[in-house]
Amino acid sequence: MLGICKFCGEEKQLVQSHIIPKCLHATNQGRMVGINATTKFDMNPNAQNGYKECLLCADCDNKLGVFDNYAKKFFYDIIPNASTDISDGFNIYNIQSDKFDYEKLYKFFVSVLWRCGISSKRVDLKKYQQIAFDILTDKVQIQPDLFLPIICKKEVEHPSNYATGMSPGRFAGKYAYCLKIPGYEITIVVNTKDSNDPKSIDMYKTYFCKNCIKVIKMDMLSTVDKLLSHKVELNKKTMPNLKY
Ligand SMILES: [Zn+2]
Numbered sequence: 001m002l003g004i005c006k007f008c009g010e011e012k013q014l015v016q017s018h019i020i021p022k023c024l025h026a027t028n029q030g031r032m033v034g035i036n037a038t039t040k041f042d043m044n045p046n047a048q049n050g051y052k053e054c055l056l057c058a059d060c061d062n063k064l065g066v067f068d069n070y071a072k073k074f075f076y077d078i079i080p081n082a083s084t085d086i087s088d089g090f091n092i093y094n095i096q097s098d099k100f101d102y103e104k105l106y107k108f109f110v111s112v113l114w115r116c117g118i119s120s121k122r123v124d125l126k127k128y129q130q131i132a133f134d135i136l137t138d139k140v141q142i143q144p145d146l147f148l149p150i151i152c153k154k155e156v157e158h159p160s161n162y163a164t165g166m167s168p169g170r171f172a173g174k175y176a177y178c179l180k181i182p183g184y185e186i187t188i189v190v191n192t193k194d195s196n197d198p199k200s201i202d203m204y205k206t207y208f209c210k211n212c213i214k215v216i217k218m219d220m221l222s223t224v225d226k227l228l229s230h231k232v233e234l235n236k237k238t239m240p241n242l243k244y
Contacts (some may be wrong), residue, residue: 006118007060014054017061022066022165024181074105075184079161079215088203093215102210106142109149109188110135110177116166128190138194148185150204152218160228172197178224187223
């Protein structure tokens with residue numbers, strides 16, 4: 001299909017690409033795939049390969065694919081082999097700066113949010129959509145105040161562990177997105193400034209920085225897990241209106 005690539009802006013042959021990278025989808029049968037737009041979890045167990053849309057040309061798809069492939073290595077090779085520790089009362093995986101590529105990983109999170117934002121799923125990042133694009137194209141430097149990921153590794157068996165998707169939420173009074181990939185739940189706080197819990201935000205900033213990454217072992221179900229378990233009930237409700 002010929003169209004305008006959302007990344008380079010040129011008219012080119014567009015390829016079908018996964019909004020949440022295919023290399024991060026579970027191979028397990030019966031997994032759940034969903035990207036939530038605004039008010040409900042959009043669950044589609046039949047979407048065996050996840051949501052695909054023609055948004056990018058092959059060159060740009062490959063550029064972002066570098067971040068996806070790095071994320072796969074980070075989540076399924078580097079973290080499981082990292083040393084464990086206790087930090088602020090959490091059991092964590094502690095990954096030192098020589099063991100990971102901060103920029104690639106940061107841009108992976110930004111790129112997934114950006115892709116959700118340009119997709120038909122209408123994830124609305126408002127002005128942060130453009131900022132995400134500017135970071136991905138190196139027009140704007142990486143800013144630790146923006147797009148702060150808090151990474152949790154699921155240590156308890158539950159069907160929602162195999163979910164792949166993105167849903168909006170709130171963290172410390174700030175707009176945040178929950179990215180689920182198999183075995184992990186990552187909360188990405190869009191803008192950490194002026195939160196109602198600056199102490200926690202400051203702590204989590206030390207959990208994702210150039211010096212080290214601390215991945216929290218999550219040994220209980222999260223709010224999102226519970227919501228996924230009760231998705232029928234959830235669909236009847238609406239999420240509160242969130243403000244940036
Ligand atoms: Zn392109």
